[in-house]
Amino acid sequence: MSALGEFLQSRRARVRPEDVGLRPGPDRRVTGLRREEAALLANVSVDYYVRLEQGRAANPSVAVLNAVADALRMDQAERDHLRSLACAAPPAVPPKTPVRPQLKAMIDAMQDLPAIVVDRLSNVLAWNSAALEVVADFEGSAHRNLARLYFLDPDSRDYYADWETVAQDAVAVLRRASAEYADDTELAALVEELRAASLEFERFWTSQDVQNRSHCPKILNHPVAGQLTFSLESLQLPGDDTQFVITYTSADQATAAWLSLRSAGRMRERSGRTPSR
Numbered sequence: 001m002s003a004l005g006e007f008l009q010s011r012r013a014r015v016r017p018e019d020v021g022l023r024p025g026p027d028r029r030v031t032g033l034r035r036e037e038a039a040l041l042a043n044v045s046v047d048y049y050v051r052l053e054q055g056r057a058a059n060p061s062v063a064v065l066n067a068v069a070d071a072l073r074m075d076q077a078e079r080d081h082l083r084s085l086a087c088a089a090p091p092a093v094p095p096k097t098p099v100r101p102q103l104k105a106m107i108d109a110m111q112d113l114p115a116i117v118v119d120r121l122s123n124v125l126a127w128n129s130a131a132l133e134v135v136a137d138f139e140g141s142a143h144r145n146l147a148r149l150y151f152l153d154p155d156s157r158d159y160y161a162d163w164e165t166v167a168q169d170a171v172a173v174l175r176r177a178s179a180e181y182a183d184d185t186e187l188a189a190l191v192e193e194l195r196a197a198s199l200e201f202e203r204f205w206t207s208q209d210v211q212n213r214s215h216c217p218k219i220l221n222h223p224v225a226g227q228l229t230f231s232l233e234s235l236q237l238p239g240d241d242t243q244f245v246i247t248y249t250s251a252d253q254a255t256a257a258w259l260s261l262r263s264a265g266r267m268r269e270r271s272g273r274t275p276s277r
Contacts (some may be wrong), residue, residue, distance in 0.1 A: 002055030003179065004085040009053060010208035011072040012038050019073070033072075041071035060086050077176070077212040084179035093184045094242050099126040103237075107131075107245065111263040112256070114230075114248040120177050121187055122146040122170060125243065130259065134220065134228065134248055146170055147190065151198040161219035161227070171204040172211040179210075218248065225258045 013032035017024045020033070020041055028034075033041075039049035044064060051057040052068070065086055069079045099117050107115040107128045114130040116138075124144045127135070136142035136149055143149040147170045150156050150163070157163045177187055194201040218230040230248040237243050250256035 005053040042067040
């Protein structure tokens with residue numbers, strides 16, 4: 001089955017007939033809607049809907065895709081994903097670009113604000129000193145990809161209080177990227193690696209969920225500071241849809257106080273050094 005068909009089937013399976021005004025009936029053998037019910041709700045023929053799920057409907061119109069999205073109760077992220085999957089010719093994979101020095105200088109200046117720069121595959125391209133102590137030691141042995149960090153680092157399940165949500169979000173980001181650039185060999189290799197290494201990743205990946213969250217809470221069990229609470233913001237850079245700045249803003253007084261003490265300590269450490277000659 002095509003990627004489009006797998007996605008439509010997964011969305012159809014989660015919609016209950018009674019949720020859309022249909023009678024469930026006693027002899028149902030499928031979870032969610034039947035294909036003919038989805039076709040009826042989308043106002044398309046059953047034959048066309050079947051061909052759509054099988055990947056045999058060439059160049060479906062925007063109107064048809066919107067009707068199917070309405071019938072299957074998709075949110076905006078899922079609608080965007082649907083249109084990407086239905087695209088006849090996926091766009092070329094964008095070239096990798098280095099982090100601009102000005103951007104690196106900007107996040108370095110954020111003394112009390114952990115910040116990282118990631119690409120669309122969640123590769124960590126740059127970080128500031130606060131991120132090294134809050135997110136991961138990217139200069140040491142930590143994975144420089146957030147999905148690998150969450151699924152392959154055995155300590156991550158204890159470090160992230162809401163690990164399951166964090167991990168699901170990471171998979172959903174990759175799922176969305178897989179539709180936007182279907183020919184991305186780096187993404188395909190990353191997904192294959194994680195599916196083979198982690199049963200949890202495989203479970204989340206086959207769920208077909210996508211998301212486009214730009215902000216969310218984050219609770220960390222820090223080994224020194226104790227529990228830290230942040231509000232995470234993901235900011236896309238204007239004119240560059242391949243890099244994002246992710247910031248961790250303190251969400252309570254205890255977290256803000258620890259970051260402030262940490263920053264003051266680093267300032268005292270720097271001021272006490274003897275200048276080199």
